[in-house]
Amino acid sequence: MLLSPFEWTIAKRYLLPGKGEAFIALVASISIGVVMLSVAMLVIVMSVMNGFRAELLDKIVGLNGHAIVQAYGGRLDDWENVLEEVRATPGVVDASPLIEQPLLTSFNGRVEAVLVRGNTDQDIAELGSKVVAGDIARLQAGTNTVAIGSRLAQNIGATVGDTITIINPQGRSTPFGTVPRQVGYTIGAIFxxxxxxxxxxFVVMPMADAQTLLLIGDTVGMIEVTVTDPDEVETILAPVQESLAGRAIVSDWKTINASLFEALQVERVAMAFALSFMVLVAAFNILSSLVMLVRAKTRDIAIMRTMGATRKSLLKIFVTTGFTVGAIGTIAGLILGAVVLFFRQPIVEFIGAVTGQDLWDPQVRFLSTLPARANPVEIALIVLLALALSFLATLYPALKASSTDPVQVLRYE
Structure with missing residues (x-):
């Protein structure tokens, strides 16, 4: 909708009310502020929800892959053949054997339940980017060296170089019963x-050491699989599931973490729906400010009509005025949302320090920091929603202004 120089001049005049129109300027400023806050809130909340999903998926997949192939009974005897079959499946990027078993560990009188993982040398090397102390290269088969999680290290008070004892209840049989197997392992790295x-x-060790600890010989517990498209993992691994029917089961990341990701999706949709009403409220603010502007400018409108201004020109002037308010608020909201997302962690820490509350307890939130990941498509939809509602809010006041009868207005002037 192109404006003539006359129409644009009047629109700019109404966008910047004079000194005697401070109240109209205040209402317009409030409209811009409400649009800004509503757009910023939508951008922030949707980005944080997307960040939750993406971070959880990245971290879970980083340890467990997109899916696991697990034998009935917990032991995959012919795992070499199954591994080759899985790797040959179209869409599979990588597959590797894995041993995972819940056991107990003790150190200086402290006992903790742990999840012992036996990984290949390649998988152990990939864990190197997450090491915070020690050297992951020290984990070599036969050296009885392990890597443990940072929280586990804090819980038992252990550090790199200490020796922890891992207890396997399935030990050796004696005339007096089964004696649990207890093996000492040196902590080579903390991740x-x-x-x-x-x-x-988590306690990570080489595959051979895990097989020795669990007394399972040359078998593994499962095979972890990474595919090209995580969202299509079911389709990609359908042939594997069919081939291994009766021998093993294929569980993907959606199934393993179904309750967590479904809860995130429901909360994400609910938050988006609820916060969208803020944009609607902002549109009503634009409508009210334009109605007040039209009422204040009734005499000016009548004069412009007598001087030859058409109804279409007046319609364009007031639509442009209201839409510009919405556009300014939308742009300001995007900037505010970007700033808040950039400084999100310091903001959380500051609020926590002021209130004295731990706002981000990793035991509750799963993740140690507040994540965020902006989706360009969602941001574009938020912008379109704000601009569309701003435009619709201008129609009634603009139509009211364009239908003003100059004779009736100027009769008593």
Whole structure:
């Protein structure tokens, strides 16, 4: 909708009310502020929710892959053949054997439940980017060296170089019963994945050492699989599931963490729906400010009509005025949202320090920091929603202004 120089001049005049129109300027400023806050809130909340999902998926997949192939009974005897079959499946990026078993560990009289993981050398090397102390390269088969999570290290008071004892209840049989197997392991590295449950329970060791500890010979517990598209993991691994029917089960990340990701999705949709009403409230503010402007400018409108201004020109002037208010608020909201997201962690820490409350307890939130990941498509939809409602809010006042009868207005002037 192109404006003539006359129309644009009047629109700018109404966007910047004079000294005697301070109240109209205040209402317009409030409208811009409400649009800004509503857009910023939508951007922040949706980005944080997306960040939760993406961070959880990245961290969970970083340890467990997109899916696992687990044998009935917990032991995959012919795992080499199954591994080759999985790797040959179209869409599979990588697959590796894995041993995972819940056991107990003790150190200086402290006992903790742990999840012992036996990994290949390649998987152990990939964990190196998450090491906060020690050297992951020290984990070599036969050296009885392990890596443990940072929270577990804090819980038992252990550090790099200390020796922890891992207890396997399935020990050796004696005339007096079964004696639990207790093996000492030196801590070679401490890692931090960023998920509280993992950092508080995982003990990683070479595959051969895990097989020796669990007395399972040359078998593994499962095979972890990484695919090209995590959202299509079910379709990609359908042939594997069919081939291994009766011998093993394929569980993908959606199934393993179904309750967590479904809860995030429901909360994400609910928050988006609820916060969208803030944009609607902002549109009503634009409508009210324009109605007040039209009432205040009734005499000016009548004069412009007598001087030859058309109804279409007046319609364009007031639509442009209201839409510009919405556009300014939308742009300001995007800037505010970007600033808040950039400084989100310091803001959380500041509020926590002021209130004396731990606003981000990793035991409750799973992640150690507040995540955020902006989705360009969602941000574009938020902008379109704000601009569309701003435009619709201008129609009634603009139509009212364009239908003003100059004869009736100027009769008593």
């Amino acid at each position: 931090e994945v960023g998920i509280y449950d993992y950092d508080g329970s």
